[in-house]
Amino acid sequence: MTFTLPPLPFDKSALEPHISAKTFDFHHGKHHKAYVDKANELVKGTALEGMPLEQAVIESRKQGVGPLFNNIGQIYNHNLFWLSMAPNGGGAAPSPLLEKINETFGSFDAFKEQFVNAGIGQFGSGWVWLVVNKDKLEIVKTANAETPLTDGKTPLLVCDVWEHAYYLDYQNRRADFLKVFLEKLVNWNFALENCKKAAKMTGCGVSCGCGA
Numbered sequence: 001m002t003f004t005l006p007p008l009p010f011d012k013s014a015l016e017p018h019i020s021a022k023t024f025d026f027h028h029g030k031h032h033k034a035y036v037d038k039a040n041e042l043v044k045g046t047a048l049e050g051m052p053l054e055q056a057v058i059e060s061r062k063q064g065v066g067p068l069f070n071n072i073g074q075i076y077n078h079n080l081f082w083l084s085m086a087p088n089g090g091g092a093a094p095s096p097l098l099e100k101i102n103e104t105f106g107s108f109d110a111f112k113e114q115f116v117n118a119g120i121g122q123f124g125s126g127w128v129w130l131v132v133n134k135d136k137l138e139i140v141k142t143a144n145a146e147t148p149l150t151d152g153k154t155p156l157l158v159c160d161v162w163e164h165a166y167y168l169d170y171q172n173r174r175a176d177f178l179k180v181f182l183e184k185l186v187n188w189n190f191a192l193e194n195c196k197k198a199a200k201m202t203g204c205g206v207s208c209g210c211g212a
């Protein structure tokens, strides 16, 4: 099989009361699994069979937005979403990412406000991201299965704003879910690691100010 469903990086109860085990039963066990199963079915016998996930995301997007890209994109986006959260997450970003965030968005509070507003502003299903674009940080929102990876940007972290991500725990209160994501769940160490990787890829050594 080309694609696999990775296990959650924490116990399904570990993020309670912010995200319930029941939400993970559906979101990881049903929704994410369905994208993996469907994508494996669709790539069978095509050039994408056996391709690494990130490459398959980019290659399927070149063929346009349809079932193939949508299912592969959703595998990638969900893989990143689970890793973007941790028990006892939230709080302030670690240095030197914190300084770069302050410099880019004005302050850490301003960053959080802009991130929440981007999530609220995504009409219908989608995602809100913190990414590195060349040597700059950006907040990006994408619709459905779209991902900044296909625009050459490097995701640092992502929050799922499809209703299935929050409806069991927050019903229609997407803004509350986004605030809890930032205050209690976000895995800043994962974002920092991705930032360092981005710095190495661009070779400039100063992306995000990480100096990697």
Ligand code: MN
Residues within 6 Å of the ligand: 027, 031, 078, 160, 162, 164, 165
């Ligand atoms: Mn989802």
